[in-house]
Amino acid sequence: MNDKALHTLEYDKIVRRLAAACATSIGKEHAERLRPTRDLREAQRLLRETDEASRASALKGSAPFGGITDVRPSLTRAKLGGVLQPSELYDIAQLIAGIRKLKRYVASVSEEAEIPLLEDFCEPLTDCKPLEDEIRRCIDDQGDVLDAASPELASVRRDIRVSEGRAREKLESMIRSSSVQKMLQEALITIRGDRYVIPVKQEYRGHFGGIVHDQSGSGATLFIEPEAVVQLNNKLRELKLNEQKEIERVLRKLSELTGQKADLLIGDTETLGLLDFIFAKAALAASDFATLPSMNDEGRLDLRRARHPLIDPKQVVPIDVEMGNVYSAIIVTGPNTGGKTVSLKTIGLLSLMAMSGLFVTAAEGSTLCVFDGIYADIGDEQSIEQNLSTFSSHMTNLISILGQVTSRSLVLLDELGAGTDPAEGSALAIAILEHLHRIGCRIVATTHYSELKAYAYNRQGLVNASMEFDAATLRPTYRLLVGVPGRSNAFAIAERLGLPRSIIEHARGEVSEDELKVDTMIASLEQDRRRAESERATAERLRAEVEKLRQQIEDERRKFQEQKAKLLDEAREEARAAVSKARREAEEIIADLRRMALEEGASVKEHKLIEARRRLDDAVPAAAARPRPSGGGKAAKIEPGDEVKVLSLGGQKGHVVELSGGGEALVQLGILKMKVALADLEPVKKQAAAKPQVQTAPSVKRTRDENLRTELDLRGATLDEAILEVDRFLDEAFLANLGQVYLIHGKGTGALRAGVQDFLRRHKHVKSYRLGNYGEGGAGVTVAELR
Incomplete structure (x- = not known):
């Protein structure tokens, strides 16, 4: 890697910051020897090491390197038979303890995160605790030999x-x-x-x-x-x-015991230094809020909100740079002090850092490339001693770069062609750019020459860029705008500062028509860019809102599915419990019946069978009411005299007496008349008779409902409550065509029995009644015979 470029891009300052983050002198040595690698796999491995150390530090805090010193000279003397001083032996004991602490630290991190590279470093570290114990038994922490x-x-x-x-x-x-x-x-x-x-x-x-x-x-x-x-x-x-x-x-x-372990401990010392260096890279990344970039060797860069790591994050303006896909060269124009040089250094320095295994100060998802060389011509390097002018110093540097650059190189050129006649300087700058572009390397160049704007505009693979300038405040914003060439702001600045308008107009007249067209084009591009940015911001906001709504709907759907599954589980569990209970009670009833049959032979009394049947009926789980069928077609017309079924009464048949308002009909059900909604009625289809019959009066056929109870337990009820229950029960029994029913009132004082029998005497459905016989409950039961 070009050492001049490393110094120009301030890579040495990053190295010094990294060395300061190391806890041991051995780690500092590794940091001071750090250089960018040209190998993609090695760069990726170095970045993975830093990433693992960053995750370990986030999980368990800083790695334990305290108290570890470079004892390699002492170990070498011990290996050669020399006698070590007590302080040297104590430092070796500290080293052994540090190895053990670090291994425990890495093991604890590995339980929560994948850190294969750090585990590989720690795996060969030796455990020399017996030697450490012997040293500590003989030497205290002040370096004095103990009596023991x-x-x-x-x-x-x-x-x-x-x-x-x-x-x-x-x-x-x-x-x-x-x-x-x-x-x-x-x-x-x-x-x-x-x-x-x-x-x-x-x-x-x-x-x-x-x-x-x-x-x-x-x-x-x-x-x-x-x-x-x-x-x-x-x-x-x-x-x-x-x-x-x-x-x-x-x-x-x-010392002899230490000499026996010297080779192992020397290797462990170097490993600890390397681990200290790796964790120092993680510490530097944390302090700079840096992120892990993805790497490639195809010349692609995609820096998102990149900032120079040596500038205060509160002051630096992030830049976005993409290169290597559509275009391979960026020509940056704009005013002085607008941030062009900082942008150049940011691109170069972040590339060097990534190639060294360091995180970069850019947003997540940034991509950088492994170059075989990074070359930079930045700043004014004129030398009085060497009699070099600004132009000469730039040319000397450029000649050196042109002799080394390849298609896998990154070239950073600041103020290309400056320091000489503008016409010749711009022509020379175009020729140099054209040569580098033919080689195929990646180029970022800054210039003041307007001719280079047109050159980049007309060449495939090149793109204009500029440092934004706010004409309203006459200040640069330090934002890099890729795709928009820089425009001249001299007239706007002069007018804002108070230069007479006549002079400004005269100056504009001296500008060629082509240059005015370029300036107009740039102004139009800036308007389009601002409009595009505004529309993109609106689109991003709408996209975020849509994403939020989509997420809310997804959450609601998930909650609904979870609630549905929960309700189904609860229903199934309740059904299982009901069936289990019904089965258990049925088995108990059957067992009781068998026991009664064994005790009384074949003469099981009627009231006992009635009681057993009632228990069986109660043990059956109540079925959920089925929804009424809603016909898709037109509802059938119902007229007075039609025979109908009442759906809510299980299909009980009757006939319509008259139609009343409000969608209801008066229906005759046996001796009962009741109002029923038309929607609850279903006409009974009339079957064709073999021969005509004359029906003098409507009749109701009574059928027996096998599931209807034949007995009513009134024990514990007051007389008024009993009368109401008996009246309802007798109506149901009459409709079900039952011959007799059993009213259980108990013996007690006889008041309830007398009141019930008095009511039966006057009831229209009761033909006769009597007390229960032996085996039917005796005086505690009244048996009523229905008409």
Whole structure:
């Protein structure tokens, strides 16, 4: 990849931000070595790594890299037989613990998300916990060797503490003496060269004997080891030498154990650094609100609301760029400070980031391409030392680019042809664009030359674009408008700033007719674009409303289906329960009948059969009322005297006495007359008789309804309630052509029985009545015989 283009497009700043996001020095090394890849599969793999790390961070927070340092030099020395310092061994223990934490972290994420690449990285990481435990048993977090490192070390340190105590006690007894205190500069004990001494005044040097170890700057104070503690200090010195030897033995043993695992731990260290680098890419994506782009190697770009990652998101204006399908080159025109250069850098930098496995600052669904090279000529690079003008510096850079570019390259050119005569500069710019276009590379170029607008307008595969300018406010909007060339705004700006209109009109007269036509065309294109954008916004709004309505209807339909299914399930469950209950009660009734037959032989009493039949009738689930048939044709005409069926009474037959208003008819049903709606009546078809018969009077044939009850239980009812029930019951029994019925009133005080029998005596359907016989209920039942 062209290093000059990387610097021009500020790729190095992205790398520095990425390195700052790393938690370890090894991760920073990976970030600093990052370069875009030219291989599509590798770019896609790098992006998948970043995507997995982003999902892991979103699920479980940041990965645990705290406390991990680069211990590869220490491991290499341990592998070669060197003895490591306690702090180095403690860092290795921290590394082993960090490996274990990271493996647990990745395992917990894998339970909720697919992260195969991160799992592959963690799978070969070793578990050296025994080595970590041994190091922590011997070395504390301050890098000191603990007494528990070995029994010998613990013993020698106990002896050291005892010897130190004795030496201090001897010296303290000396400095507490009043005769000695006058010889001391200060009554305290200090240490020089690991030996206990006291500060003695110069004039009393010979009084204590012993050894002088140091003196003050003025020479007035000597630090003397009195002869009385020389032997104690000698023993203490010897013990400390033994302590140091034992510490070295412990460190050598730990270093040997570490050396045995050095190769594995070096590989683990590098893997941790790579994982830290991957999670740093995810952290950078999160901080920039970046998204995962799709990649291709076919030269197609589709950036949606793309913004420069180094500009404050609150200030930058997003751009939309599509290239590689219909056109392969974009010629951008527009005023200075309108955002042309930023747009160029945005396209180039986002391409480099995607090729490096980094998310891009664009909307979801953006597409970028893997190029074999990205070349940029942006900015004024004139050099006084090299005697290069602006034009010369651009030409030098362009010559270098033309020597390297291929059909799979992206070329970004800013102010093409600038710095020289406009006529020659525009001609040269057209020639360079034509050469690059023939090669087939992707081109984005900015220019001020109006000739390039016409060039792009007439060439297949090239398209004009411009940076929008608001003539009302005289300010650029920084929006990139693809398909619309930039128009000159010099006259509008000058007029708004107050330049006399006569001068402006004279200037317009100096502009050629062709240029005026181009300007008019551009103005028309801008009007069409604004109208199209307005219509598109309206269409999008309507589409959103339609989609919302469609979703609401779909939700209502789904709720209806769910409710329907629920009601059907409930109905089926109720039907199953009713059938089960009916079957169970029927079985109980049959069992009772069998038991009664066994107990009483063949003489099962009538009232018991009546009771059993009633229980069977009650056990049958009530059938749902069927809807009446609604005839599709014209309703049959009904006249007085016609024989009809009353549908609501189960097809009970009768004849029409008269028609009453309101769509009703008076119908004679046996001895009953009732008003019935015409819609509830169905004429009975008359059959042709074999020979004519003379019918003197209408008659009603009574048929027996096998499902009608033959007994009425009145127990617990008042006399008034009983009379009403008996009257209704006798009418039904009469219509059903029953011969006799049973009224169960119980014995009690006899008041209910007397009242019922008195009512039967006066009832027109009752022929006679009597008390029940033995086996029929006796005095608790009245048997009525009907006419």
